Amino acid sequence: MKTAVLYSGGKDSSLMAVILDKLGYDVELITINFGVFNSSKPAIESANSLGFKHRVLKLDTSILNTAVDMIIEDQFPNNGINHIHHEVIEYLADEFDLIADGTRREDRIPKLTQNEIQSLEDRKNVQYVNLTGIGYKTINDTSDRLFNLQKAESDIHNSSDYEMEIRVLLEEKGQNINEIFPQHIQSRVIGWK
Numbered sequence: 001m002k003t004a005v006l007y008s009g010g011k012d013s014s015l016m017a018v019i020l021d022k023l024g025y026d027v028e029l030i031t032i033n034f035g036v037f038n039s040s041k042p043a044i045e046s047a048n049s050l051g052f053k054h055r056v057l058k059l060d061t062s063i064l065n066t067a068v069d070m071i072i073e074d075q076f077p078n079n080g081i082n083h084i085h086h087e088v089i090e091y092l093a094d095e096f097d098l099i100a101d102g103t104r105r106e107d108r109i110p111k112l113t114q115n116e117i118q119s120l121e122d123r124k125n126v127q128y129v130n131l132t133g134i135g136y137k138t139i140n141d142t143s144d145r146l147f148n149l150q151k152a153e154s155d156i157h158n159s160s161d162y163e164m165e166i167r168v169l170l171e172e173k174g175q176n177i178n179e180i181f182p183q184h185i186q187s188r189v190i191g192w193k
Contacts, residue, residue, distance in 0.1 A: 001127075004030045004096040006088065007054065008161035009046035011143035012102025014189040016131055017052055018146065020100060028096075029054040031160045032088050034064040037168040042188055043160035049191040050147075063087045067162075068169045077166065077180055078109045084162045085110030093124035104131040104139055110162070147189045154186035 005017045007029035021027045029052050031043040040056040047054035067080035074080070085101075089112070092099050103111050112120070117128050131139065143149065156164045167177045 001025050001097045003027050003098040004092045006101040007031050007043050007047060008159055009043035009188050011147060011149060011187045011189055012104055012131060012139060014050060014147060015139060015143055016100050016102045025098060027052060031056045033058050034061045034165050036064060036165045039156060039160050039164035042158055046189045064165055064169060068166055071180060072175060075180060081109045081162055093120060093126045098127040100129045102131055105135045146193060148191045148193055149187045150190045151185050151187050154184050158188055159186045
């Protein structure tokens with residue numbers, strides 16, 4: 001079954017890829033880029049260190065621009081990031097049989113509701129899975145057993161998630177990203193244990 005795992009290079013999406021790979025799915029890691037900033041380097045390095053097939057998929061910048069406009073209006077990132085996530089999943093549903101991401105139980109964004117998942121699966125005849133049933137402590141424990149991790153304060157050079165290009169575009173538009181995005185530690189997979 002042709003499977004896309006939305007991939008940032010972090011422990012959550014890496015764990016999702018390992019689970020599906022061990023279950024026999026034909027996994028391809030997909031990192032999204034909009035051409036505003038090449039945020040894909042960390043994901044490429046992480047995917048190579050794990051030996052997974054990986055592709056950077058460049059999508060239309062209008063998706064990112066709409067999300068950034070939403071974030072500026074809200075002065076909060078959730079709706080904008082969810083907008084991107086929904087658009088990406090809809091796009092991938094036309095190419096893949098199964099779409100997965102590393103969202104876990106405690107995540108608020110990006111996240112699809114149960115109704116959105118059911119609608120996607122029914123409309124596009126695809127399967128969608130994530131780590132929603134697994135909590136942060138279990139993810140950390142499992143990831144620490146499987147992966148060598150590099151941990152650092154999140155910035156545009158150590159992650160390949162949607163937030164990185166959003167940050168660049170927000171700064172270009174004169175926004176203070178520190179008021180919109182809280183400081184947090186980013187874990188990136190740099191190899192197997």
